Amino acid sequence: MSHSQQATDNRHHVVVVGGGFGGLATVLGLKNDRVRITLIDQRNHHLFQPLLYQVATASLATSDIAWPIRWLFRGREEVATLLGTVTGVDAAERRVLLSDGQAIAYDTLVIATGARHAYFGHxxxxxxxxxxxxxxxxxxxxxxxxxxxxxxxxxxxxxxxxxxxxxxxxxxxxxxxxxxxxxxxxxxxxxxxxxxxxxxxxxxxxxxxxxxxxxxxxxxxxxxxxxxxxxxxxxxxxxxxxxxxxxxxxxxxxxxxxxxxxxxxxAGVQSSPAAAWLGAPADRAGRLKVEPDLSVPGHPEIFVIGDAAAVAAPDGSPVPGVAPAAKQQGRHVARTIRARLAGQPTARPFRYRSAGSLATIGKREAIVDFGWLRLRGRLAWWLWGIAHVYFLIGARNRLMVSLNWVWIYLRDQRSARLITQGQAAPKAPAREAT
Amino acid sequence: MSHSQQATDNRHHVVVVGGGFGGLATVLGLKNDRVRITLIDQRNHHLFQPLLYQVATASLATSDIAWPIRWLFRGREEVATLLGTVTGVDAAERRVLLSDGQAIAYDTLVIATGARHAYFGHxxxxxxxxxxxxxxxxxxxxxxxxxxxxxxxxxxxxxxxxxxxxxxxxxxxxxxxxxxxxxxxxxxxxxxxxxxxxxxxxxxxxxxxxxxxxxxxxxxxxxxxxxxxxxxxxxxxxxxxxxxxxxxxxxxxxxxxxxxxxxxxxAGVQSSPAAAWLGAPADRAGRLKVEPDLSVPGHPEIFVIGDAAAVAAPDGSPVPGVAPAAKQQGRHVARTIRARLAGQPTARPFRYRSAGSLATIGKREAIVDFGWLRLRGRLAWWLWGIAHVYFLIGARNRLMVSLNWVWIYLRDQRSARLITQGQAAPKAPAREAT
Structure with missing residues (x-):
């Protein structure tokens, strides 16, 4: 990312926008001598969204389910992490535009900017x-x-x-x-x-x-x-x-x-504005309608994945907006980029493989549907917990989340019951201490 | 605290303002059949301030060093916790005034509202x-x-x-x-x-x-x-x-x-406005100059403790604004109230017993001065860590803080490196997701 490097570096530059499940999977799949990568996110952390509701309900601490993005790639010299807000894409000049006026040139662009909740026009x-x-x-x-x-x-x-x-x-x-x-x-x-x-x-x-x-x-x-x-x-x-x-x-x-x-x-989500940035057609939720290989129509060098993309599963149904789908798409795009660099111009279509569905309801209650296996009740709940701990990054967070859950399970004691930010008590003078 | 209870309850009503070390020690020391207690704080949590710098430096999560106050006293029916901001005291009518216009009547009042950092007039x-x-x-x-x-x-x-x-x-x-x-x-x-x-x-x-x-x-x-x-x-x-x-x-x-x-x-602290509430003399840092028994001059039914009070140690030096001093004062006031209720009107003076001083500098470096024992370096650092874990409340937080420290010790990995609240990236549009 240093300017001198940019001037002399003739490696293929992949810019990934968004450090969610899709963006991380892209970078993880792109270990290649011929590539340098810039990963841009407006947050400094990757978030394990499937457990976010547990932060909202005081069961887990914020740091249990979030990781600094640059820490995840500290060992990979060819990956530069950039904290910044993307405001648009100049597809003709192959540049990503940032809110501070900077522009980042790319050879290949991967947009993995996710979605936000939406209120159906309200x-x-x-x-x-x-x-x-x-x-x-x-x-x-x-x-x-x-x-x-x-x-x-x-x-x-x-x-x-x-x-x-x-x-x-x-x-x-x-x-x-x-x-x-x-x-x-x-x-x-x-x-x-x-x-x-x-x-x-x-x-x-x-x-x-x-x-x-x-x-x-x-x-x-x-x-x-x-x-x-x-x-x-x-x-x-x-x-x-x-x-x-x-x-x-x-x-x-x-x-x-x-x-x-x-x-x-x-109740509802609205995709981030990738379609608007590129002037490309979108579905009702704002997701850009990508080609079967996840590239943008007319722009084989731009990919859109995860909740920002609309693509069909093999059975014709839309690929759901879940973490496994975003990860699979990130890996698929990484494979496509590697194949192109190896001189195999390929447009292999993305095929979504459902990893099954899990939902938890409460203590000892969950439902699991793997297609070939359906479970409900206590066993499903254990499966749900083990699967979610498994997908956390790093031994520390696995251990901390597990311990928090053990405490809640045994003692109904939720550790993160903090009222912070905003006015704690009504009309509190700012400088008074208690 | 229920209104019907207030009307019929003839137990002695102690109001404690502030759920820091001093306030908690008062309530913990006041287990007595003749007393009911209302603990008022403008936060819902007690904070272990000696480790607050570790939250500021991304070593610990907020919930590792904070506990919901009402959880601490869930088993004591006679203790009511009130989230509210005290704006004054009507000492003539024996009422504490809250920012929402409510007033809470007391028989005995304990003010333990602490201090806030101060900028020497800047x-x-x-x-x-x-x-x-x-x-x-x-x-x-x-x-x-x-x-x-x-x-x-x-x-x-x-x-x-x-x-x-x-x-x-x-x-x-x-x-x-x-x-x-x-x-x-x-x-x-x-x-x-x-x-x-x-x-x-x-x-x-x-x-x-x-x-x-x-x-x-x-x-x-x-x-x-x-x-x-x-x-x-x-x-x-x-x-x-x-x-x-x-x-x-x-x-x-x-x-x-x-x-x-x-x-x-x-660099500096300024006491909370207890002295102004009561029209009582204060020292330069705003601490109310209490009687030797920690009561307010002319108001034996009001006590001020911790960082809100100015009192001298047996050697004439001021009692320092540290957690052990606040805890000792809380226990002293609780003892005094219990003695009075038992018909032993006493004004036994508070005597500060220094528990020693500890300060940590970095990994394996700390200094300890117990008077009879002075240590520096690695052994002092272990002592510092063990002492601080010991004073945390509850097995869960002791375990979590210890594990976080083990991780930092072994891997230099700080878990809570999250940039949250405020603008993460400059000029980020609020609804754009990454």
Missing amino acids: DEWEPFAPGLKTLEDATTIRRRILMAFERAEREDDPLRRAALTTFVIVGGGPTGVELAGTIAELAHHTLRGEFRRIDPKATRVVLVEAGPRILPGFRPDLSDYAKAALERLGVEISLGEAVTACTAEGATFGGTLLPASTIIWA | DEWEPFAPGLKTLEDATTIRRRILMAFERAEREDDPLRRAALTTFVIVGGGPTGVELAGTIAELAHHTLRGEFRRIDPKATRVVLVEAGPRILPGFRPDLSDYAKAALERLGVEISLGEAVTACTAEGATFGGTLLPASTIIWA
Whole structure:
């Protein structure tokens, strides 16, 4: 990346935008003498998003599921990590444009910029119903959940107190289910004995899914099992009605306002603007419609992968926006680049191989569908935990996450119950110390 | 705390303001059938401040050194925890005033509101030289340290790059020494191999102390040893010159501006406004001058302890603002209240017993002075670590902190190197995902 290096280096320069699962897999697959790589992200860390809901529910610390990107590639001299925000691509000049005015020239570009939660055209709901994509999102949701109980403890009006101890989760996919189950466990078990005026056991957790069943990516019998398991945890489930408003008063669905001071959005995602950068066609969620080899139409030197790309699986269904799909796409692009550099111009199509679906519901409850194997209940829950620990990076984080889970399992004690950032107590003068 | 309880409960009501070391020790010492307790803090967590610098330097996670206050007292029905900000005391009516307009009546009041860093009348320095008292302070400093290296990696101008890799720590007490030593280790060891344009080994860490030696609370020979040990770590030490300006350009001391983009303030503290609340005399640092039994002059039913109080040790020197002193004072006040309730009106004076002083400098380097025993080097460092793990609350945090330290010791790998909150990359559009 040094300027002198840029001038004299005649290695093929691959620029990867985004250090998520897809971007990392690309860089990991591109170990090649003829390549130098610049990995650009606007965060300094890779995030293990599948466990982000556990940060939001005070089960894990932020550093348990995030790694500095440059630490991951410290041993690879040919990889330069750049903390920066990409604002566009000049495909004609083959340059990536950064927010500070800099431009980075590339020979091959890989866009792996992911997606963000979306409100179906109702961005005004965001302040009342935050979504969950970044560490800051997670600590924001954690603060709101914990503050709701604190405010309820100080509230005299029974109606307002009921709204403070009502939690609405919008969206019945894996994230919504995991959030609902964990918040129910937090309220009904972890907080036991800590309050003097409210009873956290009376907390209402309401999961609102617009479709006919939760976890629509699973077979109906597993969906039904998950619904029953959630209800055993005390979660109320509303099906078949979309949320039509989120305000400071609560969430409206089925024509009725449910007073709730905490709403969490787990319903929709919108892709990052790769399609807009390149003037290429996109699907409804903003994902760029790539060629079968994941390149951009008319630009074989640009690839788009992960949640930023729309591509079909072998059976014609869209490749889902999950970590294994992004990783497979990153590896596929790395293979394609290596083959081209070896003089084998290839456009081998990407073929998604489903690694199976897992979703956890609560303590000792999960569902697993590998196609050839379906599990539910305790064994599925152990499988879910082992799989997620396995996919964490590095022995330290595997050990720390495992230990945190052991503590929660044995003692219902969640370690990260911190209200930080934002106003802790109402109208606190900034310089007063307690 | 419930209103019905307040109306019918004729137990003696002790209100404790502040959940630091002093406040917790008071509540822990007040296990008594005749007492009910309300503990008020504007944070939901107790913080183990002696290790806060390790959060600021990416060695520990926030949740490793903080505990929800209400969790600590979940088993004691007579203790109510209240998240709120105290804005004053109505001593005539015996009521504590909260920022939301509520008032809490007390029979006995214990003020343990601590101190905050102070800029000797130069509050305008704060944006450029943040101090270290809260978890947010720590993550702010962590973000600044890590961002400075990221910006340096992208900086072409050699002078600006030098300023970005210059860190000034103002104040040569234990916190300043610990910060300087850890930042030097972070730069010279942890970041090794991660940057392509800058060499983190060239980082300058400058410790500025206005007095004639660092760690003035220790004997001169131990101060000298600490200075030599810090210098071996690559820290530059400036003695005898006070900082006269902190700006975006850097820190001025000895009449010269040292260009530095990161300045950390570890120089002075100002007590919380207990003296102003009560109209009582205070010392220069704002600490209320209490009676020998720690009560407020003219108000035997109000006690002030910890960093909010000024009281003399048996030898006439002021009791230092350290955790063991606050804990001893909390226990003393609890004993006094119990004795009064048992019909033994006593005003036994508080006697501070120094538990010794410990300060760590870097890996395998610390100094310990117990009076009867003085140690330096490796053995002192082990003692320091064991003592600090011992004083953490709960097996989980002891285990987690120990494991984090083992990792840092063996692999120089610091787990919590996260740039969070605030703008990660300059001018990042809020909704763009990577």
